[in-house]
Amino acid sequence: MTRPSTLVSSIIATALIVALTPPVVRGSDPWPAPYKTYAQIESEILAVEVANPDIVDVQSIGSSYEGRQLYVVKISDNVLIDEGEPEVLIDALHHGNEHVTVAQALDTIAALVDGYATDPSIANLVDSTVTWVVVAMNPDGLDYDLSVAGGLNWRKNRQPIPRSTSIGTDLNRNYSAYWRCCSVTVRNPASRMYAGPARFSAPESRALRDFVISRAFGGTQRIAIYLSLHAAGRYVAWPIFPRAAGIPVMTIDDRMTMNELVAGMAARNNYRAERYSPTGGTSTDWMHYTYKVPSILMEIGEYTRAVSRFYPSAEAMAAEVAGNRPAILWLIGQAACPADAAGLAVRRCGPRFDDFERAAGWVVNPDGTDTATSGRFERGDPARVRIGRRTMQLGDAASGYRALVTGALAGRYANSYDLDGVTTARSPQITLGADPGNLVFNASFSYGSTATSADWFRVWVEAEDGTRTLVHQRLAASRYRWAAYTEVRVSLARWANQSVRVVIGAGDVGRPSLVEVAVDDVRVERR
Known part of the structure; x- marks a missing residue:
């Protein structure tokens, strides 16, 4: 201008x-x-x-x-x-x-x-x-x-x-x-x-x-x-x-x-x-x-x-x-x-709300160390992936139609576009007040029967100095876990009056297995 x-x-x-x-x-x-x-x-x-x-x-x-x-x-x-x-x-x-x-x-x-x-x-x-x-x-x-x-x-x-x-x-x-x-x-x-x-x-x-x-x-x-x-x-x-x-x-x-x-x-x-x-x-x-x-x-x-x-x-x-x-x-x-x-003030009017319906500044592989050869995080409209009558990747988001997913496409086989390796994504900076609301998100972590505890889904909060604190973790097991969104709530009280970022990661690093992750509606609630 x-x-x-x-x-x-x-x-x-x-x-x-x-x-x-x-x-x-x-x-x-x-x-x-x-x-x-x-x-x-x-x-x-x-x-x-x-x-x-x-x-x-x-x-x-x-x-x-x-x-x-x-x-x-x-x-x-x-x-x-x-x-x-x-x-x-x-x-x-x-x-x-x-x-x-x-x-x-x-x-x-x-x-x-x-x-x-x-x-x-x-x-x-x-x-x-x-x-x-x-x-x-x-x-x-x-x-x-x-x-x-x-x-x-x-x-x-x-x-x-x-x-x-x-x-x-x-x-x-x-x-x-x-x-x-x-x-x-x-x-x-x-x-x-x-x-x-x-x-x-x-x-x-x-x-x-x-x-x-x-x-x-x-x-x-x-x-x-x-x-x-x-x-x-x-x-x-x-x-x-x-x-x-x-x-x-x-x-x-x-x-x-x-x-x-x-x-x-x-x-x-x-x-x-x-x-x-x-x-x-x-x-x-x-x-x-x-x-x-x-x-x-x-x-x-x-x-x-x-x-x-x-x-x-x-x-x-x-x-x-x-x-x-x-x-x-x-x-x-x-x-x-x-x-x-x-x-909807508590849900939508806090310092951050991302429903992934539009590009909003998230960065995939922010550290340049990801190893994923397929299924890296992307903002997309996930296609449904099935094994028999069971769903391994949901064909919808928690809200709207886009989410942050590990390989949005569905191929000929269930593992055609699933995660292989490690993938991460980092949010834009979030400025917190003296009494910050909770970090809330919906996540689905699904895996096949050959998965092990070496396969994971994790969420960190990254402080202003770059240090990361693990605030949520799910480990796989050697059995099927079908896709389903669950809501996760994390207190941000320890980061009051700071600017932070949310880092989301997923890994398929054990023996070859089917691993799918989807995250939607990441928000910091309004107090």
């Missing part, structure tokens, strides 16, 4: 008088009032930064196809310092004709900035959370839409399509998750919902992708909640990924968390609470699929089939924006523990 260029004196002067409030009716206002051009949006957010430098920082995350800067507004105390606080990302105007989303984004900035000095609850939000607001994802489409009085009802960006006379990609069909999955119209360059010639082919969607990537540290995504503003329909919704969609990435915890966040918003703005199946290439699909971040869509304003729904009156815009403000502020307040709304 880069800082915007030096502000001209006219913007500095504007800083003292600008107010990011919904538009008001002025009968003499020329088109495009009450809708804002991108130059107006840019002037307003830069002016707010000048007037509030302690809590507002405007950054460029890239450029649109036509070269307009794509700005994100950061709001937080000590705004120029990365304090590691939970973050919320809000974006607006993926579609150039959805002007009410701009008003909502600007209102969110104003509510946080203006309320910081006057409202203790808002001051607490700003002090404890980072809020990022992208006011206009599609500035080219916005200005083109407003270039003719009455509006052009232009949805896409303004990027030419290779080998076509059509212009524009629907930015909210251009993300990688389920890209082009769900409708033939997204493959037609002339369609208003054209998904583009490739995933992230639009510079605007790439810019948001790269910004989100920049907020991941040590295998953990700092953005805790994502809200994408659209129009219209008067509902808030979360994406559900059924197995029929291709890749089932959702756990029960995910569903409960997003359902309760959406319900909480709907209770505050009187919108409908809904869920939706993937529509293909949307930002909310991508965000949850990639980072497991609760991702919420809000459709602002009354839905009709008329084009006029994209051009509401100033009064209608102001009413919708004001009505949504409590819901958005409440959502920002959930960033410290999004799962708390679903009653």
